[in-house]
Amino acid sequence: MGLRSTGVNLASIPSPSTAVWHLGPVPIRAYALCIVAGIVVAGLIMEKRLRARGAAPGTTLDVATWAVPAGIVGARLYHVISSPQAYFGSGGDPISALYIWEGGLSIWGAVIGGAAGAWIAARKLGIPLTVLGDALAVGLPVGQAIGRLGNWFNNEVYGRITTLPWGLEIHDMSTGRLHPDLYHPVFAYEALWNLGVAALVWAVDRRFQLGRGRAFALFVMGYTAGRLWIELLRIDAANTFFGVRVNVFTAAVIFCLASAYFVLVRGPREQLKPAEPARIG
Template identity: 35%
Template structure:
């Protein structure tokens, strides 16, 4: 599996991972602009905020990887301390989805403040495209042969080249797992979950947008995506941090519980305000 989409001779110009991430981001912006238009808002704001969110997401994603990798493996911490420029070198390590979401959200908030837009209303608009972007972007892991699960006999198991195997699933002579071994395609599981979340949010936005307070659709995303990520982490190969859970699962729990709490609190506030408003 070649991770490079476009190359000239031996020079890799564009990798599938980056191409899919950018393509997914453009798809998310398109869906958000269509939702803005449906609500009678200016769709150009979505496209204007696009670069803000892309830059913020990249910075946040890299910071998450650097922090979590340093916590899980002291060798990474020593590397970053010895050569701080490696912090911005994405070829030395990778990125993190929760950091990308946090960085992109902060950038989007700053954009709405700068342009005098109600943040929660525009968060509901923009969030509708994000699950679809994630569904597309996750296929980058397939081309990179990374973030897969344990061995499986299921018909949709995927082959992983020996060069991309991790302990304890190495090929001979270092390990006992042959090239014929198939692994869980956890990228596919998460991609399908994101697709389901995106479709569900589109339905809820049309069914309840006028009944729920602004920001509710965004809050539901913050609940739904971490739920799927939490479950997939049980299959994906990773290092447990505590209680048999990985750091990604702890991030998922924190984000999901926070999103659910805010969603319930905002609904209760809206319900309690209705009697006084109609009195």
């Protein structure tokens, strides 16, 4: 039983009972605001790092024109494909697969889709994709941490019942009722881990001048290492393989691939020639 069940609830984390506000007829969704804020912050950090490598001002905006929409589409597609029951199973609602404001954006799909969009932008701008990846390696985990706050507003991405003092209160968003127990705030664990990964990548990159995509590989290694244990705490519905969540295996495989890339790839950091890239129209 959780702390709430025993009547002790001195330091629990409260959760909002609503995630939508209305400005007249226009709904303002907290989840969307957090995602947008995360993208903006990640972009600002990426722009600063690109400028330090010789990129022209505004390069990040040019890349984002392709990478952000592709990343959002990829994130949603991966979520729907990996958890299809809510949309195409018995009693599922296929149309709700389009309702991204209700949550359900996968980082794996976001990276795949975003990388595809960034590759297109890189070719148009004449910039190596590895340079874009290394520039994003610090901003991306910071943006992810901000985006995870949207899960708090949606009362989602939480773990098993806990007796820890920072247990999370959960509202049933359909009824507004408060669950009787407290749960691991998994979204907060991941947000804090991501900030630690960002600090690690920044420090190592500053010390060793990583290039050729190795800073991005280090980010992937750090993120997937955390995702391994974080996934094991989650209790939301997900597909499993041999009784283990599929995302645990995904994180393990990607960690190994990123580690191999980080170890095997060598070469000096790429430095761009200061020049105004052709704008993407």
